[in-house]
Amino acid sequence: MVRDPRLPEPLNWGTFTQGLWRDNPVFVMLLGLCPVLAVTNTAMNALAMGIATTFVLLSSGVLVSLLRKLIPKQVRIASYIIIIATFVTIADYAIMAISLDLYNALGAFIQLIVANCIILGRAEAYASKNQVVNAFVNGLGMGLGFTFALLCLGVVREILGSGTLFGLSLFGADFQPWAIFVLPPGGFFVLAFWLFLFAVVRKHRSHSRIQEQEIADAA
Amino acid sequence: MSDETSPLSTPANPGPASLILTLGIIAMMSGLLVVTTYQVTKPIIAANRQEALEKAVFSVLPEATSKVNFRLDEEGLRRLEGDEMGQANLFAGYDETGELAGIALEGAARGYQDVVRILYGYSPESECVIGMTVMESTETPGLGDKVETDPDFLANFECLEARLNEAGTAMRNEIVTVKSGEKTEPWQIDGISGATVTSQAIGTAIRRSSREMLPLIEKNKESLKRTIDE
Numbered sequence: 001m002v003r004d005p006r007l008p009e010p011l012n013w014g015t016f017t018q019g020l021w022r023d024n025p026v027f028v029m030l031l032g033l034c035p036v037l038a039v040t041n042t043a044m045n046a047l048a049m050g051i052a053t054t055f056v057l058l059s060s061g062v063l064v065s066l067l068r069k070l071i072p073k074q075v076r077i078a079s080y081i082i083i084i085a086t087f088v089t090i091a092d093y094a095i096m097a098i099s100l101d102l103y104n105a106l107g108a109f110i111q112l113i114v115a116n117c118i119i120l121g122r123a124e125a126y127a128s129k130n131q132v133v134n135a136f137v138n139g140l141g142m143g144l145g146f147t148f149a150l151l152c153l154g155v156v157r158e159i160l161g162s163g164t165l166f167g168l169s170l171f172g173a174d175f176q177p178w179a180i181f182v183l184p185p186g187g188f189f190v191l192a193f194w195l196f197l198f199a200v201v202r203k204h205r206s207h208s209r210i211q212e213q214e215i216a217d218a219a
Numbered sequence: 220m221s222d223e224t225s226p227l228s229t230p231a232n233p234g235p236a237s238l239i240l241t242l243g244i245i246a247m248m249s250g251l252l253v254v255t256t257y258q259v260t261k262p263i264i265a266a267n268r269q270e271a272l273e274k275a276v277f278s279v280l281p282e283a284t285s286k287v288n289f290r291l292d293e294e295g296l297r298r299l300e301g302d303e304m305g306q307a308n309l310f311a312g313y314d315e316t317g318e319l320a321g322i323a324l325e326g327a328a329r330g331y332q333d334v335v336r337i338l339y340g341y342s343p344e345s346e347c348v349i350g351m352t353v354m355e356s357t358e359t360p361g362l363g364d365k366v367e368t369d370p371d372f373l374a375n376f377e378c379l380e381a382r383l384n385e386a387g388t389a390m391r392n393e394i395v396t397v398k399s400g401e402k403t404e405p406w407q408i409d410g411i412s413g414a415t416v417t418s419q420a421i422g423t424a425i426r427r428s429s430r431e432m433l434p435l436i437e438k439n440k441e442s443l444k445r446t447i448d449e
Binding site for chain 1: 233238257268355
């Protein structure tokens with residue numbers, strides 16, 4: 001039976017894992033690629049960006065879900081944008097207070113979380129139709145999935161491009177880093193590599209699932 | 220499904236007043252949250268900025284142990300305290316005995332990507348630039364940002380000649396960046412090959428700033444020395 005998509009979804013394990021794997025915002029849905037390419041030149045930047053985005057996803061999701069019955073649908077997008085922009089501003093100030101170096105490294109991309117389509121997408125497609133707990137769990141999953149994807153890129157790019165990981169030197173002074181990997185083109189190369197890897201894994205998994213199904217049917 | 224359990228139970232056609240009210244309430248909540256965060260983080264951020272600048276001042280003036288912020292312009296020299304500290308364009312560093320160890324000045328020039336902002340240390344005693352650090356830059360990683368780390372390039376700023384003419388009104392020799400390996404005079408900066416534009420930007424920043432500030436410093440030299448007792 002096809003479920004009415006306008007109805008609230010029950011809370012289950014899938015609510016959380018949706019963002020981690022099945023609908024991973026970067027590797028599966030290819031959303032929010034601007035920060036994915038721009039601020040993953042070091043693992044630290046990737047982690048900070050991931051945490052900031054997760055914070056905004058979580059808090060805007062919870063608030064949108066809390067207010068979902070009060071916001072008329074005619075002004076819902078305007079309301080979501082205001083809510084998201086509020087939490088982005090909070091994250092912006094928080095990062096500036098935590099570390100100026102980190103703030104300078106992330107540049108304009110913290111403010112640009114406002115325009116990250118993952119967040120507005122979650123607010124519109126999930127938080128506005130579901131209960132607070134579900135919105136929280138789903139937002140956390142999505143945020144962690146996004147952070148995971150950023151880290152995948154950040155770790156590879158930092159190791160190859162600078163020979164370090166989280167600032168710690170890995171190969172000693174003799175290592176000649178491939179500067180291209182910390183430059184924008186390197187972001188595209190590494191993203192392509194991860195997308196390829198994920199596509200292969202997913203295909204393999206669905207293939208073996210079909211085989212298992214066939215065996216079970218035969219039995 | 221009955222309408223009571225549906226999440227779409229808001230009336231289909233709310234009046235304009237209720238729409239404006241909803242947006243107004245949300246905007247007000249947003250305002251409260253943002254202003255609260257701003258108020259809470261403001262002193263911390265100011266302290267961070269101050270600390271970063273302080274670190275930079277002491278890194279370009281190796282012998283300094285304390286510093287005083289000044290505003291120096293055509294109207295004269297003004298010592299800044301408290302809230303005014305941020306308007307400083309000159310930082311005087313003093314060593315343990317209270318002697319003037321050098322003056323840190325800001326400079327800026329267009330680099331390859333965007334404006335490169337630097338802080339450099341000037342010693343009136345030896346008439347040299349004695350240190351340079353990059354405060355803000357978005358230069359290409361691995362190429363332009365070498366100006367922050369390349370030891371050969373930074374060695375330019377151990378004693379880069381910045382001498383005024385006899386009258387003390389203008390530079391005797393303008394500071395200039397030359398191509399890598401072509402430095403022949405003590406007022407030239409040996410550039411980095413592969414980071415030509417950025418190393419030139421640093422030369423330009425120091426040239427512009429020294430042209431303007433050094434004659435003014437010369438005029439106020441004595442009052443800069445006198446603030447040493449604190």
